Amino acid sequence: MTDPKTPSPAHDITPADAESGISKGLTNYGDRGFSLFLRKAFIKGAGYTDSALQRPVIGIANTGSSYNPCHGNAPQLIEAVKRGVMLAGGLPMDFPTISVHESFSAPTSMYLRNLMSMDTEEMIRAQPMDAVVLIGGCDKTVPAQLMGAASAGIPAIQLITGSMLTGSHRSERVGACTDCRRYWGKFRAEEIDAEEIADVNNQLVASVGTCSVMGTASTMACIAEALGMTVPGGASPPAVTADRIRIAEQTGTEAVRMARERLTIDKILTPAAFENAMRVLLAIGGSTNGIVHLAAIAGRMGYDIDLKALDRMGRDTPVLLDLKPSGDHYMEDFHHAGGMATLLRELKPLLNLDALTVTGRTLGEEIDRAGPGFAQDVVRPRSNPIYPQGGIAVLQGNLAPGGAIIKQSAAHPRLMEHEGRAVVFENAADLAHRIDSDDLDVTADDILVLKNIGPKGAPGMPEAGYIPIPRKLARAGVKDIVRISDGRMSGTAFGTIVLHVTPESAVGGPLAHVHNGDRITLSVARRELTLQVSDEELARRARLHPVTEPTAERGYRKLFLTTVNQADQGVDFDFLRCATERGTIPGPRE
Numbered sequence: 001m002t003d004p005k006t007p008s009p010a011h012d013i014t015p016a017d018a019e020s021g022i023s024k025g026l027t028n029y030g031d032r033g034f035s036l037f038l039r040k041a042f043i044k045g046a047g048y049t050d051s052a053l054q055r056p057v058i059g060i061a062n063t064g065s066s067y068n069p070c071h072g073n074a075p076q077l078i079e080a081v082k083r084g085v086m087l088a089g090g091l092p093m094d095f096p097t098i099s100v101h102e103s104f105s106a107p108t109s110m111y112l113r114n115l116m117s118m119d120t121e122e123m124i125r126a127q128p129m130d131a132v133v134l135i136g137g138c139d140k141t142v143p144a145q146l147m148g149a150a151s152a153g154i155p156a157i158q159l160i161t162g163s164m165l166t167g168s169h170r171s172e173r174v175g176a177c178t179d180c181r182r183y184w185g186k187f188r189a190e191e192i193d194a195e196e197i198a199d200v201n202n203q204l205v206a207s208v209g210t211c212s213v214m215g216t217a218s219t220m221a222c223i224a225e226a227l228g229m230t231v232p233g234g235a236s237p238p239a240v241t242a243d244r245i246r247i248a249e250q251t252g253t254e255a256v257r258m259a260r261e262r263l264t265i266d267k268i269l270t271p272a273a274f275e276n277a278m279r280v281l282l283a284i285g286g287s288t289n290g291i292v293h294l295a296a297i298a299g300r301m302g303y304d305i306d307l308k309a310l311d312r313m314g315r316d317t318p319v320l321l322d323l324k325p326s327g328d329h330y331m332e333d334f335h336h337a338g339g340m341a342t343l344l345r346e347l348k349p350l351l352n353l354d355a356l357t358v359t360g361r362t363l364g365e366e367i368d369r370a371g372p373g374f375a376q377d378v379v380r381p382r383s384n385p386i387y388p389q390g391g392i393a394v395l396q397g398n399l400a401p402g403g404a405i406i407k408q409s410a411a412h413p414r415l416m417e418h419e420g421r422a423v424v425f426e427n428a429a430d431l432a433h434r435i436d437s438d439d440l441d442v443t444a445d446d447i448l449v450l451k452n453i454g455p456k457g458a459p460g461m462p463e464a465g466y467i468p469i470p471r472k473l474a475r476a477g478v479k480d481i482v483r484i485s486d487g488r489m490s491g492t493a494f495g496t497i498v499l500h501v502t503p504e505s506a507v508g509g510p511l512a513h514v515h516n517g518d519r520i521t522l523s524v525a526r527r528e529l530t531l532q533v534s535d536e537e538l539a540r541r542a543r544l545h546p547v548t549e550p551t552a553e554r555g556y557r558k559l560f561l562t563t564v565n566q567a568d569q570g571v572d573f574d575f576l577r578c579a580t581e582r583g584t585i586p587g588p589r590e
């Protein structure tokens, strides 16, 4: 049956048509009228009418995958987004992209983040859509989507899949993945047996959804909302709740309005928005991965994140959110406490309130619309913080000329001012081979150094910076020891752990030339990381043992090793960065 009210304009494209809707971005056959005629013929094969095809088209990036239980609610979210789009008069079109789950990505999810961002960017560019809804949640997916959407440049809105529920082990509340590490540590120390660790394994992930603590997924959800890229309240509802489904419907509706108003992503991802995200990262005790991802997203807009300025911001941005691993609660508690509105209300004096959000209103307006706060114990007032400074401190020194970071809110206070003897592991394989040996020459006062787990070293900068306590020390009751590497750490981990040492050892950074027995000084108070070895001696070692950078013969690995940049640049590919340099964030007024 034909659609009598709206005859097909198949061969008649006005300039306005070419910029929007189903006519956008036509496949090139050399005849634009024919291209549209053909496109419409094919899509009508799926039963669409001309009336439907004249609506604003809202793409929905579907990252549902059997390999990604963190996105296990994707079908319900897509249904709700489509409802929201259609209620607002748009045409929803979902499409698949790469989906990346932490535990199902070899060698690391970080290795694949840039590939996912390229997929997201190119499919947004290639397919006709006036706005895009990005459904992401698991650690690398949200940054990959924001990076890709930032480069694609059309109106974009992030929909978070939401956190998992918590489980219970022998009446103790548990959730991935801080408790995964805690219980595994007990098993390694032989405090619990194989039967109990198997029981724990059944309880850690109680439903679909992302990790329930302030890991990277929760961090990026909060950052996405702080950036203004989600609808208000979009960060915190757990995956299996009605609130999450309502957020999805609302996201679809907002996407249509954004398409009509041409509210492009460059109007949202401004320096003011990135500053807000940096404040929030510090105040939530967020994952150290958050700074890498923020640097990558900012790079897609032509900005550099100034790590020293981030550290200065941290001095007057206390950790307010009482979530594991820095505190005690889980994401569903944060949601019950009002979610990001509660946190943003408390941070209001430190935020750029005029930053625009996807709703077309400013962050300040959205905070006011959320109404007054109420009694709760998850978000602390600034007068009574969890930790008096921001969660992340930036270290400098001859061991890390390009900087390194430490999650001070999850570190042991006694070890934050420490000098010790280096116990060096050359790479992850060396670590695995020797860390549990009873012959390992190590004491609790030593500093474990792991090389070659940076962006190029592993490659993909694995979350191997959480070096396990050597078994002989764990058995003796040692719970923490200073650890240093050029790798990353899961946001769910804790300990006195220095990460992201830049430049990495695989490209010849000073870390490559640390020897067993060298003295290293860590002073978080002075923001210092010093190798007690002279410049002359380091230069001599570099001459004697020059570093050969890793290479690959072909494929994505070759692209990765040839073009990946360092941690302070977000571990993005150099050719994906915005070609127009727009300066540093925060800008000169900071």
Ligand code: FES
Pocket: 070, 101, 102, 103, 137, 138, 139, 176, 177, 209, 210, 211, 215, 217
């Ligand atoms: Fe997906 Fe933790 S594994 S969020």
